[in-house]
Amino acid sequence: MSVRAFSLLGLLGFWFLVAWIAADPMVLPMPQELFSPLWAELRSGELLFHLGRTLIRVIWAFTLSMSLGLALGLVMGLLPRVDRWLDPWLVVFLNLPALVLIVLCYLWIGLNETAAIIAVTLNKIPNVTTIIREGARSIDPNLKAMAQVFRMRKQSVLQHVILPQLAPFIAGAARSGIAVIWKIVLVVEFLGRSNGIGFQIHLYFQLFDVRLVLVYAMSFITVMLLVEWLILQPWEKRVRRWRTA
Amino acid sequence: MISVDVRSKSYGDVPVLQDIQFDVEQGQTVAILGPSGIGKSTLLRLIAGIDPKFEGTVSRPKNMAIVFQEPTLLLWRSVFENIQLIHPELSESAVREALSEVGLADKADLFPGQLSLGQQRRLSLARGFAGNPDLLIMDEPFVSLDEKTADEMLTLTERLISKTQPATIFVTHDTTEAARLATQTLTLHGQPATLKTKETLK
Numbered sequence: 308m309s310v311r312a313f314s315l316l317g318l319l320g321f322w323f324l325v326a327w328i329a330a331d332p333m334v335l336p337m338p339q340e341l342f343s344p345l346w347a348e349l350r351s352g353e354l355l356f357h358l359g360r361t362l363i364r365v366i367w368a369f370t371l372s373m374s375l376g377l378a379l380g381l382v383m384g385l386l387p388r389v390d391r392w393l394d395p396w397l398v399v400f401l402n403l404p405a406l407v408l409i410v411l412c413y414l415w416i417g418l419n420e421t422a423a424i425i426a427v428t429l430n431k432i433p434n435v436t437t438i439i440r441e442g443a444r445s446i447d448p449n450l451k452a453m454a455q456v457f458r459m460r461k462q463s464v465l466q467h468v469i470l471p472q473l474a475p476f477i478a479g480a481a482r483s484g485i486a487v488i489w490k491i492v493l494v495v496e497f498l499g500r501s502n503g504i505g506f507q508i509h510l511y512f513q514l515f516d517v518r519l520v521l522v523y524a525m526s527f528i529t530v531m532l533l534v535e536w537l538i539l540q541p542w543e544k545r546v547r548r549w550r551t552a
Numbered sequence: 553m554i555s556v557d558v559r560s561k562s563y564g565d566v567p568v569l570q571d572i573q574f575d576v577e578q579g580q581t582v583a584i585l586g587p588s589g590i591g592k593s594t595l596l597r598l599i600a601g602i603d604p605k606f607e608g609t610v611s612r613p614k615n616m617a618i619v620f621q622e623p624t625l626l627l628w629r630s631v632f633e634n635i636q637l638i639h640p641e642l643s644e645s646a647v648r649e650a651l652s653e654v655g656l657a658d659k660a661d662l663f664p665g666q667l668s669l670g671q672q673r674r675l676s677l678a679r680g681f682a683g684n685p686d687l688l689i690m691d692e693p694f695v696s697l698d699e700k701t702a703d704e705m706l707t708l709t710e711r712l713i714s715k716t717q718p719a720t721i722f723v724t725h726d727t728t729e730a731a732r733l734a735t736q737t738l739t740l741h742g743q744p745a746t747l748k749t750k751e752t753l754k
Contacts, residue, residue, distance in 0.1 A: 447624075449620055449622060449624045450624055450626070452597070452600070452602040452618070452620075453618060453620070453624050453638075455601070455602060456600050456601070456602065456616050456617070456618040456689070457616070457617065457618070457638050457639075457679075457683070458614070458616075459637070459638060460640075463637060463640070467626060467629060467633075467637050468626065471626070471628040471629075472628075474628075546628070548663075549627055549628045549629075549663040549665060550665070552662070552663045552665065552666055
């Protein structure tokens with residue numbers, strides 16, 4: 308904890324330093340200059356409203372891309388025949404720029420919530436699939452044989468034999484997933500939504516208000532740090548318990 | 553009754569096994585001997601149904617158990633769950649009974665990684681016998697243990713076999729092990745491997 312706090316303080320110190328050198332609040336304001344706009348946005352309810360909108364989109368896209376990517380990755384990792392067919396698709400989607408997918412979704416589906424969430428989900432699925440496929444390929448064949456000979460039920464095999472072996476891969480996909488997803492959500496909002504952090508950043512970018520751009524960006528980074536510390540890390544610690552026991 | 557009839561098994565173009573026929577009655581123990589690399593484990597995988605790619609037939613019961621060379625445990629589940637999840641039909645006391653049978657009664661709540669290798673092997677053995685299998689398959693279950701531990705394992709296995717009376721097929725390269733456990737010994741030889749005709753009864 309102390310290292311983490313020091314490391315963040317170091318980042319803050321760096322900010323002070325650069326802001327002091329720049330000496331222009333229009334370019335980079337001092338950290339303490341953000342307090343009053345932050346307070347104003349909090350009091351008016353604007354900040355929490357847009358934060359909530361973005362968070363809902365992140366949760367949707369995260370849940371969809373993790374579950375679809377997990378299923379797809381498992382199938383591709385466990386069945387080489389399916390893998391041979393789907394692998395080229397995966398490469399195509401992995402290399403499709405996020406921006407192209409977003410624009411196409413808006414053009415085809417319309418400027419609405421569905422298009423926004425689908426665009427983010429499609430951007431993330433190939434990534435999750437690739438990581439999970441790697442995990443599924445590394446599953447211990449002896450354990451698979453054991454489960455087969457003892458005639459374990461399919462659901463039990465998935466829950467107690469396969470998924471625990473995939474846990475580090477799922478955690479990796481979730482961690483990189485959540486970071487990438489919220490960035491793409493911001494782009495999606497920037498381009499075609501009328502609320503959310505991305506929309507607000509777009510707005511204050513046009514007004515050239517660096518302070519509010521920073522306030523909105525920082526507030527969401529804070530939320531993501533809390534998710535990492537309060538949800539992801541405790542979960543990971545729990546599933547890793549057997550390694551350290 | 554288990555009847556094994558493997559006409560041929562090959563990996564690619566290389567034939568590994570050929571014309572292997574034998575039956576095992578309930579309560580009998582068959583040892584399969586032969587030098588390492590000859591295909592004993594391959595034969596066991598065919599018998600267990602893990603590898604279905606071969607010519608021939610194996611008739612096997614539904615209720616089977618297997619003990620591998622390696623303990624092959626669910627390292628992320630407790631010792632207790634390592635039996636209970638594999639045999640969900642067992643009651644809690646039956647699981648504890650199976651654990652105390654191999655001297656692991658007080659280890660139920662630990663993770664397998666906290667056990668010694670000898671204890672992990674015993675857990676694997678307990679898992680094998682816990683479901684009262686009709687067919688028990690063991691692949692070199694005593695290999696790479698020190699002499700004392702191996703002897704304890706052998707004694708334990710003997711006791712569990714006589715208690716549950718499964719048909720047992722096990723692979724070893726150690727003739728004294730074979731002589732102690734088996735009612736019948738089969739020896740693989742040649743390339744592709746097949747059975748030597750000489751059969752010895754205990």
